[in-house]
Amino acid sequence: MRAFVYEKERELDARQFADYLDPATTAVISIDMHRGHLDDSPECPCPAPRARDVVAPIDAFHDEVRALGGRIVHVKSTLRPDGVDDIRGIPSAWRRTFPLHIGAIPNADAHAIEGSPWTEWVTRVEPGDMRVENKRRLSAFYPTDLDFLLRNQRITTVVLDGGFTDCCVLNTAFDANNHNYRVIVLRDLVRGTDPQLEAAALTMVSLHLGLVMESQDLLTQWRGAAQTSPFSL
Template identity: 90%
Template structure:
């Protein structure tokens, strides 16, 4: 089984990670693939341009997961109208710190506001998929009902795709690990602020939180387990 440890490809004994590789107890968590990050408009309130290239590959991966009977949970950031739980209260830290690196974000206050076009999905969501639509901070677990949903589905492993690798994906990986889930992050289906931070985040996952794999390698393992 191929995985990546500190950014280096390694062949691992799949039997040593059997609890990570059972598709029956696994859910794919797709994070923040919505217009608020992916729209190419200058009004995009929190642009993640490196993640735009992931839309078609993520859709293709999800189709293969569905074909294998796997479960997919789409998670997105949504704030109350008026921003009572963010800009209208105690603003998220990134609103002050991220612009120090990338410069001003003209429409940042519109990010993730309920009912706005910025919360519309860009990746495809099928009727049989599950959704968590009240992510208010960086982790898909806080303060959402994702943990409740996963435990009711008897999920023990989460597979993460989406963005940002060094922000919401990494925070979700830490929270999943702290909730005692097995964690897999798909390095070909996540994108970070830049290549440097992306590699750093994936290296941290590989050392402390779980497996870093390519989506094709994971699908091969699932098909082998089903056979």
């Protein structure tokens, strides 16, 4: 099997990672692929323009996962309309620190407001997919019911795609690891703030949290495993 360790491509013995590659105990977690990050508009409240080019590849990957009978969980950020869990309470740290790097974000207060266009999915969500729609901070586990959803289906491995690699994906990978899930991050289906931070985040995952793989390499492993252990409870 092929994986990346410290950004270097390596051939690994799949038998050593059989527990990571079992499709029967796996779910794909797709993070924050909504208009609040991806809209091509000056009004976009928390722009992640580098992630726009993975929308179609993520949709294609998800279609292949569905064809294998796999489970997909779409996670997105939403905040109460009155702002009590963010800008009118204790604001998220990024609202003060991220603009130090990219400059003022004119419409930042509108980010993730429940019921607004900014929380509309950009990647395709099918009726059989699962959704977690109350992510308030950086990790998909906090303060959502994602852990309950996964444990109730006996999921032990999570595969992450979406954005930002160095922010919400990395935070989710750390939380998943701390909750004792096996972690795979799809190198070709995540995007970071910039190439340097993206590489740094993937390097940290590869050293401390789990496997960094390309989506087609993972699908190859799953197709082989599915012959004896299909994606089913």
